[in-house]
Amino acid sequence: MNTKTAIKGRGAQLNVPNRFFELSHEMRDDFLEFCRKEGEESDKNKTLYLPVFPKTIVNKVESPDIGMTYSMNAYQGCEHGCIYCYARNTHEYWGYSAGLDFERRIMVKKDAPKLLETLLKKKSWKAHPIVMSGNTDCYQPAEKQFEITRQCLDIFLKYRHPVAIITKNALILRDLDLLKALAKDNLIGVNMSITSLSEHTRRILEPRTATIKKRLETVKILSENGIPVNVMLAPIIPAINSHEILPLAKAASEHGAMSIAHTIVRLNGAIGDIFKDWIYKTMPDRAEKVLHQIESCHGGHLNDSRYGTRMRGEGKIAEQINKLVKLARLKYFNKKVMPKLNLDLHDQYKEGQLRLF
Template identity: 75%
Template structure:
């Protein structure tokens, strides 16, 4: 059922107050009705980009079940608007809301390449893979203008330091020249997220991301250029994309991915209410079913913070998902493996190339 009142081009359909702020801004129904009658726009939906200047850019990941040790994020907030995104909650730390604010107020770290270089040159730093996009997508639309991610890749190449990338945007192919050089030394691996083969599903779940066709083409292009790709089926949402596991795995393999990973959706913090508001407006006929199945995967709640369980889920539905993933890997990824990145070169290049002489 098409809802004419949806905010087009956005995932979240409302702004959620920041839990850390004393005062909140509320859009009342009578104001919205006034705007409708007068033909006025109730709220500006145009994205704004705000430069910020953090003192550091590398984050130590302390969670034991995330699968990375260090991450860095050139941008905070993400215009992709994925409704399920766990990073929405972190926007509150910057003074903004996790709903619409997260998608239309993007904080830009223009000094990221300089901060990264200073860290990699530090005498105390020992090479370990740093993942671009541990929080928000480093190839979101803002990257086309600011090119911060590209400049960071140039730093990683200069110091021969391993880097991982997580993205759902075909813009990563723009940097094929740098990625090919890094791959020659086993210094890069790319994780491409694909959550559905249905464009209809993609449009409502992830409104400003690259199309499914473009993402599969991206996997194909990277793989043909000997850049290792791990596809990410993340998150699996019962009742929305859980029936696509085998078809997605087949598409990943056919396009050259060496492996694929998955998570079961979890809706922590404010994401639960944002997701529930979204699904009741976009998929009202199956909202209750989907919400109940998500709860069944997390001990009866949408909010699950238990390490080791929160991203895998538990119970009958989660077990079915795990069984399908296991079958998919046996069928399409037998004998394939994502390589371990090279940490041995960085020490030599830490001071430029002085140590070579």
């Protein structure tokens, strides 16, 4: 990427039009030239935290090929800036762009712990694993300030309710005390996303995430403390990180992970245009190759929304990727199994303490 024109610390390099809006905002060249001559900033590139007040916090996941039934998100938008993130499209429902807005307009749900507790106390609620970060990372930078994730973990512990976490941030270790307490009753599972062993690749794919070294160290520390970890090799992007499947699996296993999972990248909705703009600026020498190989995994398109094939792809390249992951499991995780979470305790703790009578 041209460092003179790149927007520092961001994945997306533009705001694509919101498909729900008739009008769009454009940064014109004459305005940029005016700013240059006047010595002014055309874009301050600041992150804004915006409070929102949803009525519920736990969502039922209807998709049959996502390994979760319920999810919750303390934040909407994600400062990590992963260029491929499928969740970017959801920002359009809030009136923002899936591009830079997704990384710089973060909606904060401060009432999430209270809403979660209300749900878990309902007599009609039956324990089922709730996944934190089904959409955006619950340990993104905003969590340092607001600590909503920590408060929610405290609620899960209070009511002995199973919870799973998806993250790519070492900040999770801040809450090691709560995670260990949950692990004593088999109430916690962590999914650490690691997409590459190359820091160069990480920096351009996921600019504000924890380093690969820190993520692997986090897997090791969690595992040593009895907290089961699954490593997400997701997404696999042909010609960018597809050659790293076996080394990634080996590193994950050596650091204590119990299993691995993967998806093949799909550029749904507005993400196709965001990704294409990014890759022509970042990897112009292989942009066409990467895009064509992604298309070969999805029937000639950058996206495939069909259940059953959208996550695994089809065609020769997808078949090769899926076979490599299968081989990695046999080679490095042959005798390892991610334990199922405990669903049996919650009913006894509906009132926040063990029922005595």
